[in-house]
Structure formats: structure tokens, C-alpha cells
Amino acid sequence: xxxxxxxxxxxxxxxxxxxxxxxxxxxxxxxxxxxxxxxxxxxxxxxxxxxxxxxxxxxxxxxxxxxxxxxxxxxxxxxxxxxxxxxxxxxxxxxxxxxxxxxxxxxxxxxxxxxxxxxxxxxxxxxxxxxxxxxxxxxxxxxxxxxxxxxxxxxxxxxxxxxxxxxxxxxxxxxxxxxxxxxxxxxxxxxxxxxxxxxxxxxxxxxxxxx
Numbered sequence: 001x002x003x004x005x006x007x008x009x010x011x012x013x014x015x016x017x018x019x020x021x022x023x024x025x026x027x028x029x030x031x032x033x034x035x036x037x038x039x040x041x042x043x044x045x046x047x048x049x050x051x052x053x054x055x056x057x058x059x060x061x062x063x064x065x066x067x068x069x070x071x072x073x074x075x076x077x078x079x080x081x082x083x084x085x086x087x088x089x090x091x092x093x094x095x096x097x098x099x100x101x102x103x104x105x106x107x108x109x110x111x112x113x114x115x116x117x118x119x120x121x122x123x124x125x126x127x128x129x130x131x132x133x134x135x136x137x138x139x140x141x142x143x144x145x146x147x148x149x150x151x152x153x154x155x156x157x158x159x160x161x162x163x164x165x166x167x168x169x170x171x172x173x174x175x176x177x178x179x180x181x182x183x184x185x186x187x188x189x190x191x192x193x194x195x196x197x198x199x200x201x202x203x204x205x206x207x208x209x210x211x
Contacts, residue, residue, distance in 0.1 A: 001047040002202045007056060010202040014195040022060060029059045032074035053199050054119035055081060057191060065189030066145030080152055081116040083173040095171050103130050115152050115173040127200030136194040143189045149175050
């Protein structure tokens with residue numbers, strides 16, 4: 001099992017972001033109770049769960065993909081984690097992941113699930129090997145922080161049955177009842193599947209990987 005220190009080291013190594021920056025984001029989220037705390041508030045003491053990792057990933061992307069200060073980071077991260085899955089189209093409506101995506105943990109979440117649950121399920125799926133049909137350099141998670149409200153997109157290129165096809169499975173995550181409006185210049189942070197896989201591995205083994 002991994003501690004927060006293990007998780008921070010893995011995320012830094014896998015993304016190339018300075019470990020000091022990742023650690024500061026983790027500290028802010030931990031102090032806001034978005035990441036669990038060890039005994040007597042010890043930084044690296046608690047055993048991390050996929051939900052803790054999801055908070056760190058989303059918080060780091062929100063920080064990297066916006067001009068928000070660290071003082072506002074916890075509020076933005078909390079809003080993103082609680083955002084609800086939607087299908088885009090003529091009308092925004094709650095959406096879920098199809099069974100033919102071959103990612104059963106995501107499909108089981110149903111319609112209108114939260115970004116927090118989706119990212120946590122994706123982390124566990126990666127560790128189980130469910131994501132082997134997806135290219136590791138695919139950008140699976142994107143956070144748009146210059147929009148109103150901030151929102152996220154999880155998407156996968158290609159079809160498990162027909163890898164040569166260009167089908168894209170995608171859901172957007174936003175606050176319920178708030179349609180997304182995107183300005184001309186949108187600040188985006190992206191995360192690759194390879195990082196999700198590294199995080200899944202470190203949560204199980206406690207040994208930092210990536211690179």
C-alpha cells in the first residue's frame with residue numbers, strides 16, 4: 001500500500017512535473033480534507049486509496065491548467081470532483097460509459113456519476129489490466145479551467161473490437177444544471193493513460209514507478 005509520499009513521487013516522475021510542486025498541491029488538498037491524513041496530521045502516514053489519488057490528479061491538473069492561486073485550489077478541485085457525467089449533443093443529458101468499451105468498472109457507474117468516482121474507477125481498471133486495449137500515450141483526462149464552470153472530459157480513442165477505427169468514447173463532467181460555455185482561449189491540462197497506470201501500480205505495491 002502507498003503513502004502520500006509514494007503517490008507524490010510517482011505522479012512527479014510519471015508526468016515530469018517537479019516533485020516540490022506536486023507535494024505542495026497534495027499538502028493543500030490534504031489540509032482541505034480532499035486527501036486523507038495520517039495519524040496526528042502526519043503528511044505521509046495514511047494509506048492512499050484510488051479516491052485520494054483521484055483528488056491529487058484532478059487538483060494538480062486544475063492548478064497546472066489555470067491561473068488560480070494555491071489558496072483557491074481546494075475549492076476548484078472540490079467542484080471538479082463533484083461534477084456529474086454528461087453526454088454532449090443538442091441537449092446536455094446525464095451519460096454513462098457503454099459496455100462495449102470493455103471497461104466494466106466505468107460502465108457500472110451508470111449515468112450521472114461523479115468525476116471523482118470515474119477517475120478512481122479508471123485507476124483501478126488500469127491496475128487490473130482492463131485498459132490494455134488503450135494506447136498508453138492516449139490523453140484520457142482533460143481539465144478545462146478557463147470555462148464557466150470549470151469542467152473535465154474523459155475520453156478514449158479507438159474501438160476495443162476494431163482498433164483501426166477512430167471511434168471516440170467520451171463523457172464531459174460539469175456541475176449539474178450548468179451548461180458549459182467555453183471562451184475563445186481555453187486553458188487545458190491533459191493526463192495520459194500511462195500516468196494513470198503508474199498510479200494504479202503504486203497504490204498496490206507502494207513502490208514509485210513511471211518515467
